[in-house]
Amino acid sequence: MPECVDAILREMSDEIDGFLTASVGRVDGVCLAFLGEHKDSYAEAPSKDRDLGTSGQNDTMPINLLNLTGWAVAQLGMGRVDNLLLTLQDGFLFLCFLEGRCYYLSIFIERKKGNVGNLFLVSNNYAKRITEALGQ
Amino acid sequence: MSKFITILRSVQTELGSDFRAAYIIAPGGEILAKLNEIPSRANSFSNANLAGVFKLVDDLKASLRAGPFEEALVTLTNGYILTISLPGNAGYLSLVVRRKEALDLAKLLAKEFASEVANLINSDYGKK
Numbered sequence: 001m002p003e004c005v006d007a008i009l010r011e012m013s014d015e016i017d018g019f020l021t022a023s024v025g026r027v028d029g030v031c032l033a034f035l036g037e038h039k040d041s042y043a044e045a046p047s048k049d050r051d052l053g054t055s056g057q058n059d060t061m062p063i064n065l066l067n068l069t070g071w072a073v074a075q076l077g078m079g080r081v082d083n084l085l086l087t088l089q090d091g092f093l094f095l096c097f098l099e100g101r102c103y104y105l106s107i108f109i110e111r112k113k114g115n116v117g118n119l120f121l122v123s124n125n126y127a128k129r130i131t132e133a134l135g136q
Numbered sequence: 137m138s139k140f141i142t143i144l145r146s147v148q149t150e151l152g153s154d155f156r157a158a159y160i161i162a163p164g165g166e167i168l169a170k171l172n173e174i175p176s177r178a179n180s181f182s183n184a185n186l187a188g189v190f191k192l193v194d195d196l197k198a199s200l201r202a203g204p205f206e207e208a209l210v211t212l213t214n215g216y217i218l219t220i221s222l223p224g225n226a227g228y229l230s231l232v233v234r235r236k237e238a239l240d241l242a243k244l245l246a247k248e249f250a251s252e253v254a255n256l257i258n259s260d261y262g263k264k
Contacts, residue, residue, distance in 0.1 A: 061199065065192045069210055072185035076157065076232065079213025086193065089203025093196065108200065 004133045005033040012126040018113030020091065023106045024098075024130055027067075029060030032103070032134075062095050062106045085116065094119055099131045139256050140169030147231060147245050148173075154238035156215055159230040160253055165190040168227065168257065181230075190228070207246075209239070220246045226254035 005024050013019045013035055021036030070081040083096035092114055094107045105127055109119060144158040148171060157180070160169040165187030170180060197205050210217040216239055219230040229250060231242045 061192060061196050065189065065196065068185050068188045068192060072182045072189050073210065073212065073217060075180055075182060076212070076215075078156065078215040078232070082211045082213060084211070085209040086196070086205065087207045087209075088197060088200065088205055091200060091202035093200065093202075108202075111202070 005130055006035065008126060008129050008133055009033055009035040012107075012122060015118075015122045016107065016109060017115045017118050018110035019107075020110060021106075021108045023062075024134075025063060025104055025106070027063055027102055027104065029063050036108075062093075063104050066095050066097065066104060085119075087111075092116060092119060094123060096123065096127060098127055098134070103131070103134055105130060140253070141171060143249050143253060143256075144169060144171035147171075147242075147249065150245050151231075151233060151238055151241060154233045154235050154241075155231075156234055157232040159228075159232075160257070161186065161190075161219075161228040161230060162257070163190070163225055163227050207243075216242075218242050218246060220250060222250050222254040222257065224254055224258070226257040229253055 009022045009024065013022060021034070023031055023034040023036075025031045066081060066084060069084055073081065080101075081097070083094065086093040086095075088111070090111050092109050092111060094105075094109075096105050097103070098105055105123065107119065107123055140160050144160070147158050148155045155173060157170065157172045159167055159171075159181060162168050165183070167181060167183055167186070172180065193205055193208070197203075205221050207218065207220040210219075215232060215234050216236065217230060217232050218239060219228050220243075221228055229246050231246055233239060233242050
């Protein structure tokens with residue numbers, strides 16, 4: 001199963017402008033698949049550690065952010081968090097729950113080469129494929 | 137705080153029926169001022185969780201090494217939350233809108249009022 005998700009992430013990376021890293025994880029923070037070139041990325045930990053989910057807070061940061069944001073806005077009465085886009089000076093970090101909300105997808109792209117519209121479109125298409133690959 | 141509310145009311149007027157809520161948030165996550173579409177309802181951001189969100193954003197920002205945080209867009213089932221960082225790390229301005237079509241105007245308004253809000257925070261909030 002993880003190999004299949006890895007292949008999907010590789011295919012997705014070709015379609016996203018300015019792609020740096022992408023990961024798929026469970027809501028408990030365990031990283032199931034990771035693809036990236038950015039050496040200083042938050043998920044750039046030894047693969048065996050990532051697979052075991054023991055690489056410390058780094059793996060749980062995206063899902064913690066999604067969950068905390070969900071709790072912070074719960075009382076607004078506008079539904080649940082679908083996705084979150086963080087704009088930093090040099091990059092965009094996109095986080096979204098996959099269907100069923102048991103897994104999440106995280107994509108980090110370069111600000112200069114990246115395109116948010118392209119990111120939303122491609123991530124939406126591939127989120128469905130990843131969900132299917134995970135057997136949801 | 138009335139000056140904060142005056143600014144938030146201007147944003148509400150510009151956004152019209154797409155406006156749902158607006159918040160001015162301190163760098164630590166405390167809500168300095170808020171304007172809800174229906175003031176009597178107890179619907180708001182959760183202060184405690186909000187502080188955690190901004191702490192996590194800081195941690196993520198440091199890990200990613202991609203420069204300072206500029207803005208965040210949260211897509212909810214029935215709306216959108218746009219949060220921008222105010223100049224000089226004065227805090228954040230957060231606008232909640234109903235429709236995707238209102239996001240561009242919300243972003244424009246947030247950037248337009250950002251300096252004014254930052255100046256107010258530095259003058260008023262700093263004295264408290």
